[in-house]
Amino acid sequence: MASNKPAPEAPSPFSTDSYGGAERSVGEWNPTEDSIRPVRGRHRVAKQRGLARSSTVLGVGVIAAVGAGGMATAQDKAPVSISLPDSLADNLPDAKSLPGVGAFMSDGAEAAPVAPLTTAGLTSAEAEQGTDAGEALRARILQQAEQQQASADAEAKAAAEKAAAEKAAEEAKKQQDEAEADAAAKKKAAEEAAKKKAEEERLAKLAASFSLPASSYTISSTYGQSGAMWSSGQHTGLDFAGAAGSPLKAVHSGTITSAGWSGSYGYRTVLQLDDGTEIWYAHQSSIDVSVGQKVTTGETIGRMGATGNVTGVHLHMEVRTAGGSAMDPMAWLNSKGLSV
Known part of the structure; x- marks a missing residue:
C-alpha cells in the first residue's frame, strides 16, 4: 500500500486486494475544509509529499442554477472511498510532470483567495453594490428581451410607416391622375367649344358673303x-x-x-x-x-x-x-x- 495512505476509517467491504494479496482493510480519504485551501481562478492543490503515488485527485464540480432567487452554490458531497493497489500506485508518474497539472501545484504557498460563486459574472460596480448574481443575470436577460422587443417594435413601426407612405403616394398619384384626366377633359371640351365657335364664326362670315337664291319659297x-x-x-x-x-x-x-x-x-x-x-x-x-x-x-x-x-x-x-x-x-x- 502507498506510504501516504489516508487516515484510518471504517473498514470498506471493497478492500480485498484484487491482485491476489491478502485481504486488508483500507481507510477512506475525506477532504475537509482544512485540508483544501480555497483558490482563485484555476483549481490548485497544495503540494504534498508522494502525491504521485497517492489516490487520484478529487475534483470539485460546481453546478450553477439560475432562477428568480439567484445562483445556487455547489453543495458538499458525501465522502467517497478511493484506493489504489501498491503495484499500480508505485508506477504512477509524478503529478508535476503531467502536462497542464504542474501549474496547479504549489510548494505550500498560501493560495490567493477565490471570489465566492455568488459573485460570478458580476461587474465590479455590481459587486460593490452587493447585487446578487442571479438577479444581475435575470436583469440582463430582461434587458436583452426589452431591447429585442424594442427592435421588433421599431421594425414594425418602420414597416407601418413605409406602408402608410406608399399608400399616401398611391392615393396622391391617383388624385393627380384624376386631376390630369379632368384637366385633359376640360381642355378637350374647351378646344371643341373653341373649334365650334370658330366654325360658327366662319360660317357667319360666309353667310354674310353668301345668299339664298330666293326669299320666299x-x-x-x-x-x-x-x-x-x-x-x-x-x-x-x-x-x-x-x-x-x-x-x-x-x-x-x-x-x-x-x-x-x-x-x-x-x-x-x-x-x-x-x-x-x-x-x-x-x-x-x-x-x-x-x-x-x-x-x-x-x-x-x-x-x-x-x-x-x-x-x-x-x-x-x-x-x-x-x-x-x-x-x-x-x-x-x-x-x-x-x-x-
Whole structure:
C-alpha cells in the first residue's frame, strides 16, 4: 500500500486486494475544509509529499442554477472511498510532470483567495453594490428581451410607416391622375367649344358673303330624288317653288358665263364663282343679266318662272364643280352657313 495512505476509517467491504494479496482493510480519504485551501481562478492543490503515488485527485464540480432567487452554490458531497493497489500506485508518474497539472501545484504557498460563486459574472460596480448574481443575470436577460422587443417594435413601426407612405403616394398619384384626366377633359371640351365657335364664326362670315337664291319659297324636290320626270332618272338639283316673277338672287359674287334658252332647262343663267364653282338657275321667266357681267352677293339676276320641262313655277338650282360634276345644292348652301 502507498506510504501516504489516508487516515484510518471504517473498514470498506471493497478492500480485498484484487491482485491476489491478502485481504486488508483500507481507510477512506475525506477532504475537509482544512485540508483544501480555497483558490482563485484555476483549481490548485497544495503540494504534498508522494502525491504521485497517492489516490487520484478529487475534483470539485460546481453546478450553477439560475432562477428568480439567484445562483445556487455547489453543495458538499458525501465522502467517497478511493484506493489504489501498491503495484499500480508505485508506477504512477509524478503529478508535476503531467502536462497542464504542474501549474496547479504549489510548494505550500498560501493560495490567493477565490471570489465566492455568488459573485460570478458580476461587474465590479455590481459587486460593490452587493447585487446578487442571479438577479444581475435575470436583469440582463430582461434587458436583452426589452431591447429585442424594442427592435421588433421599431421594425414594425418602420414597416407601418413605409406602408402608410406608399399608400399616401398611391392615393396622391391617383388624385393627380384624376386631376390630369379632368384637366385633359376640360381642355378637350374647351378646344371643341373653341373649334365650334370658330366654325360658327366662319360660317357667319360666309353667310354674310353668301345668299339664298330666293326669299320666299318651298322645297319641292331634293337632289338625287328618283323619278321619270328627269331624263337621267334622278333629280340633279334642288327645286325652290314660289310665285312667278319672284326675284332670283346671286348666291355669291362672280361672273355670268351663260344666259339664255337651254332646252329642258328653259331660260337658264350660269354664275361662275371665283373658285370655279358653277351655279345654274333654270326655268326662269326672264333673265336680267348678260354673259361676262360681274355680279355681287344678293344681286337680282332673273325671275322665277315655269319654262322648259316643268310641272309648275319653281327655280331649279344646280351646283357643279369646276370639272362639271354635280353636287347636292342643299349641302353646299349649308356649308356656306345658309339654312335652307
